[in-house]
């Protein structure tokens with residue numbers, strides 16, 4: 001009887017471990033990009049942010065925030081849930097009624113960027129808070 005017991009224990013440990021192995025295999029990776037976003041868009045979006053979109057003038061380098069406009073790199077969102085789709089909407093429409101800043105944000109930040117550039121810069125902004 002004592003010999004049989006010593007063979008039972010490893011089998012129970014193995015079975016207990018199987019569901020955990022299965023969960024690891026099916027969980028999505030934390031860095032998964034939202035639908036419609038590619039790594040190339042994020043790269044392009046940084047050039048829009050620093051260039052044609054001029055977003056950095058108010059939101060600071062890498063979205064760090066300035067006295068004029070809030071950080072885009074933290075988990076706090078004033079006007080949306082911070083999803084990619086919501087960021088696209090905010091950038092397209094601007095923020096006519098700011099919550100904390102003294103100034104509004106014009107549509108496209110007052111720039112003349114195209115729809116593709118809005119999508120790219122929004123992908124970059126999304127990436128700032130999802131590292």
Ligand code: HEC
Pocket residue numbers: 049053054055056057058059068069070072076077078079080087090091095097098099100101102103104105106108109110111121122125
């Ligand atoms: C003239 C200054 C200015 C420029 C330029 C500007 N923004 Fe803004 N942005 C603001 C202000 C002000 C707010 C609203 C802050 C508040 O509600 O207190 C804002 C809000 C936002 C938000 C919403 C943040 C939140 O917490 O929900 C996003 C996203 C954003 N801007 C992205 C951009 C992008 C991308 C660009 C470049 C295309 C840009 N902004 C250019 C001033 C600016």
